[in-house]
Amino acid sequence: MLADAGYKLDVLDNYSFSNEDQLFKHPNVTWHKGDTRDYKLVVSLLKDKDAVVHLAAPSSFIMHEENDLDACSFTMMGFKTVMEAMRHHGPKKIVWASTSAVYERNPLPYHEKMTLIPPDSKAGCKHWCELEARRYAERYGFTSIAFRPFSVYGVGEHTKGGYANVTSLLAWAMMAGERPVIWGEGHQTRDFIYVEDAARGFMTALGKVLVDSKPYAEEVNLGFGKEHSFLDVMNIAAKELGIKPNPVYVKVPIQIYAERLLSDNTKLNQFLGFQPKITLEEGIRRIATATRALSPEWQAKLKTAQLYYKKLEK
Numbered sequence: 001m002l003a004d005a006g007y008k009l010d011v012l013d014n015y016s017f018s019n020e021d022q023l024f025k026h027p028n029v030t031w032h033k034g035d036t037r038d039y040k041l042v043v044s045l046l047k048d049k050d051a052v053v054h055l056a057a058p059s060s061f062i063m064h065e066e067n068d069l070d071a072c073s074f075t076m077m078g079f080k081t082v083m084e085a086m087r088h089h090g091p092k093k094i095v096w097a098s099t100s101a102v103y104e105r106n107p108l109p110y111h112e113k114m115t116l117i118p119p120d121s122k123a124g125c126k127h128w129c130e131l132e133a134r135r136y137a138e139r140y141g142f143t144s145i146a147f148r149p150f151s152v153y154g155v156g157e158h159t160k161g162g163y164a165n166v167t168s169l170l171a172w173a174m175m176a177g178e179r180p181v182i183w184g185e186g187h188q189t190r191d192f193i194y195v196e197d198a199a200r201g202f203m204t205a206l207g208k209v210l211v212d213s214k215p216y217a218e219e220v221n222l223g224f225g226k227e228h229s230f231l232d233v234m235n236i237a238a239k240e241l242g243i244k245p246n247p248v249y250v251k252v253p254i255q256i257y258a259e260r261l262l263s264d265n266t267k268l269n270q271f272l273g274f275q276p277k278i279t280l281e282e283g284i285r286r287i288a289t290a291t292r293a294l295s296p297e298w299q300a301k302l303k304t305a306q307l308y309y310k311k312l313e314k
Contacts, residue, residue: 001199002053002206003028010045012036012056017159036078039085046090051210053202054082054096057126060163061101061254062308064122075125083132087140093209095202096133098146098219099126100191104258108227111264112148112219130219137217144216145205147198150223150263154195154283155290158298162308166230167192167280169306171237171287174245176303182247183309186231189260191223194283197276198222204274223263224276237284253309 003009003026012032013023023031034041036056046052056078058064058071079096086092101123103110118124129146136142153165162169170180201222228236238245268274291299 001196001203005203007206010049012042012045014056017163022159035074037073037081039081042082042085043089046085049091051091051093051095051206052082052086053206054079054094057097058122059160061120061122062163064120064125065254066311068121072121072125075122076128079129080132083136083142086142087136092136092140092142092215093144094133094142095145095147095205095209096129098130098148099123100148100150100221100223100261100263101258102127102130102148108260109225109262109264110148110221112221112267130217134217137215141215142217143209143212143214144218145209146217146219147201147205147222148219149193149198150221150261151190151192152195152198152222153192153287155286156195158291158294158302161301162305162311164305165192166190167233167237167284168287170230170234171241171284172291172302173304173306174234174237174241174243175288175291176299178303178306179246179248180234180237181306181309182230182234182249183252185249186234186247187229188258189227189229189262191226191261191263192228192233192280192283193222193224193276194278194286197224197278201268201272201274201276204272208272218271220267220271221263221265222268223261223265224280225263225265226280227260227262228280233280233284236281237288240281240285240288250309 009029012034014035057075064071102116102118104119106114118127133144137144153167157164157168173180234245
């Protein structure tokens with residue numbers, strides 16, 4: 001999306017969930033393999049840049065549960081390294097991904113003025129990054145917009161396997177003739193925002209920080225602004241596939257687990273003038289279409305991706 005809009009991008013990736021032959025090819029995009037904690041590498045990529053979009057961090061609560069020390073290092077030290085490299089060698093304008101998990105324990109809908117007491121390591125690490133962004137704005141003149149994404153989903157998650165969003169996991173299972181697995185009773189909710197909408201949000205924020213001259217650090221929700229339960233997801237996917245779902249209900253395997261998520265999009269609308277467009281029905285339709293286009297080998301791998309949770313029970 002950014003490349004098509006004319007931006008020239010140097011992209012740093014460690015290829016944790018992709019192979020080099022699966023990368024998006026575009027004349028405006030140059031890929032680099034490495035780690036955001038590599039200060040010299042990050043500095044080398046900042047030459048002649050106008051801004052940074054920072055997304056690198058473990059994207060799943062499960063990733064922290066599996067290896068919390070490495071996940072925290074990647075999230076916090078990766079962010080700190082990027083900010084220090086920008087402070088000394090690059091632009092002081094950044095758009096980056098925090099998390100809506102910082103809100104948990106608060107009443108719905110979640111809004112940016114709430115008091116935050118992050119309940120888990122992932123949320124705590126991201127909140128620390130938000131505090132750092134504010135410090136860099138106050139002391140070093142940074143312009144920073146931190147998005148708090150809600151449940152981002154969409155096409156292209158097949159390389160993530162069991163770490164994928166529940167929308168993909170349930171759709172993949174039913175497309176393969178498997179019974180969809182529902183955690184608990186399936187009444188837990190998420191505010192699902194399609195990846196294309198999320199990308200448009202980041203591009204809108206990038207445009208703003210590029211033209212704003214005064215330093216600031218703002219946190220902004222990035223959700224659709226609507227709740228859907230896991231049962232809703234299953235039923236929408238089943239309708240799209242033309243089947244009758246026959247779910248398997250299992251005990252929730254994670255001790256700390258969000259029951260409901262809902263974004264108040266007031267600041268998103270007023271500060272950025274942005275509103276997501278793609279409904280959950282349309283998003284799941286796109287997932288089904290993309291999955292049908294995958295190779296038989298990939299489809300076979302995705303058949304049991306929803307069972308990844310069993311590793312958490314050990």
